[in-house]
Amino acid sequence: MLIFGVLRSGLYSLASVGLALSVGVIGIVNFAHGEFLMLGAYMGYWLFASYGVDPLAAIPLGAAGIFLIGSLTYRSAIQRVLRAPELNQMLLTFGISIFLQNLAIILWTGDPRVATVSYKATAVSLGPFTVGLPQLLVFAVAMTLTLSLYAVLGRTRIGKAMRAVAQNRLGASLLGIEVDRVYLLAFGLSTALAGTAGLMITLQLSVSPFIGLLYTLKAFAIIVIAGLGNINGVIYASLVLGLSEAFVEFYVPQGGGWAEGVFFLLILLVLLVRPQGLFK
């Protein structure tokens, strides 16, 4: 149960850290975050089904592709509402979300697709436990990427620029940081991370135009638990969510159905009791 929850939290971290980046650096709560994940998943499926590219090997290409789409979205839409009321920002990304989801339905129909990699059913034993190889791989890649993002933010020039902008837009621009470039980069990176999480999903689960919303909501839950805009809290918050879901699935009768509700309850509780987040 524990292993299950921990493994799952790896994917959750990757799926939500991009949203935390967008909220933390740009201040945009992107309701279309899950749709970029969905696009990444389709890209993974398409590369696999047409060219036999393993979704793991497709990460660089997939991430670059989604980065491009994300940057375009930023330039054509998000950029224009940076100073607009929060309502407008929220609704704009909502519109983008509906647009992308239905675009996917038009392009690829609503039927779920599955990429069956050769090692899909392979299991590995970890001491006394047995876990699926895809789950393990996804966890490893997701954690590596999330931790590298932390390293990038902590160590590199561009990471420092992002953190500076996050703290004080005006101050950062006075220091000669090109705020607009940083925003573009942060948004592109945010969507690319979601897209990569989408690629990972093709390894374990089916892909459909509707998965985006689910992951947007889970990512919301995680960043709300972490504290809106708190990028470092994402890993812990993902653990909280992954473990509580696994707990409900294992110990509650008909837990599979209830687990769906766990994150909503978590969001509601955290918002009502501790709106600044648990890890802030």
Next chain:
Amino acid sequence: MSLLVLDGVTKAFGGLVAVDGLSLDVRPGEIFALIGPNGAGKSTTFNLISGLLGPDRGRIVLDGADITEITPASRAHLGIGRTFQLMQPFHDMTVVENVMTGELFGHTVPKSLAEARRDAEAICHMVGLDQLVNRDVTGLGVANLKRLEIARALATHPRLLLLDEVMAGLTPTEARQAVAVIRQVRETEVTVLLIDHVMSSVRDLADRVAVLNFGKKIAEGSFQTVAADPDVIEAYLGTEEGDTHQH
């Protein structure tokens, strides 16, 4: 008997004590000024009196009634009106509608929309906004926004009017007009508690002055007395760059 009494009021934000055991005593009909360097706790004191913040310790009493625990709206109904330092007009409303909101909700006398509008227009006239009653507030200049702040507060028919830096950013002429308006308000038996950095206005207006520094009251008395107080001089010279400027 005092109109407003603060009794050992304390408010801290995290580790920072913004208001530290402050006691004040404002008498009916006077103009009382609260001055002090930036960050001395003046605006926090206003937020405590108007109920936007609750104190950690101490009591706030209006005309003999303890109001420490009641909501801002109830305090408004009991007769506390205030302006905001950063002007915060209601967008999506015209000038007169902003003022009408006070006429409709700020006191306990029920008024029809027509009565509220008529009375709000009279207040606009008094503060010099009569040319602008039907304007959207978006795009108003600083001086008019300050007038609107005063007009809205007056529309709640306060017994105690809290004025938070209504002179800041005004030209000397505009500041003189504001002083005249405040004098006129006092004529209507409204007690005024004001915060300001414009010392000439404080000198011209205030019957009594209290000086805050780091959340504590360091002096109280007539303007002449506190201006000569060595502690006050040190508080200002020690921290200030240009806030004590005279007009």
Next chain:
Amino acid sequence: MSGRQAVQVLALAVVLVAAVAFPFWANRTQPYYLQIAINIISFAILALSWDMLARTGQLSLAHAAFYGLGAYTSALVTTRMGLPIFLGMLLGSLVAVVVAAGLGMLTLRLRGIYFAIGTLAFSETLRVVTNQLRFTGGATGLVVPPLLGGQRVPQYLLILAVLLLAVVVSWMVNRSRWHFAFTAIRTNEAVAGAMGVDVVRFKVLAFMISAFFAGITGAYYAHVFLFISPIEVYSLAVSVGALVAPIFGGLYTTAGPILGAVVLRVGEEILRSTVQRGYPIIYGLILALVILYMPRGLIGVWASVKSGLATGRKETREPAGP
């Protein structure tokens, strides 16, 4: 009464007569149109109900919750307890109102995006719970008895009457002291409070009024379409629809949400018959384009067209001061 007012009253009367006469014509020639009209009117009530709450600055993503509570309460008390349908619908909306009062109290401190996410979470929690419980019929849903013997014309007239009630309430809110309280709270809660507006009372009241109309519409839906399931009535599509229409039509007005609902639904019908799948893409596009290019909605476009026509009128400028 001035000439302009007379024209307005006349126009309203014509619309009203047409709306009442419509089913008698449609029922004979185009029964399907009647069904669409019922849909449009229900959607318009939801949109107006969302807007009334939004006037206090509370941007709800929980309208599906009240809609679903209305639908499920009425369905359950009529099927399980055998209560009359009208009583069921009334109980449905009352449950929605009571729950709204509770949710309103809980979410008082939440602002903007936090409020939206919190209400969304609430709505989805209800969906999951309904999905899991046995007495609600679980994921399979419930079969619901028909309203007014399943006759479309009286059904249509009933929902039209509810819309009229919503219009009257919305109109009264916008023309009374409530309008000042709502607008003040929306712009700045702290200032509104300091000016004597009882913020808690008005925010919760707005929640309850809004939930009443969403709840009764949900109950109506159940008894007209005769089957409900969690995924359908607690759907995010309900909440999203309820907010897109006012934004498209014009926020914080009575006409805007209704206009938005009518245009969107008619557009959706046309699209549905031409593109078949993925037609909600238009919602996404419209939402994005409206936010980017016409932030005041259709009503705002109409207002600027009107003021553009009235040429020669000088902009009133702020005098430089005495």
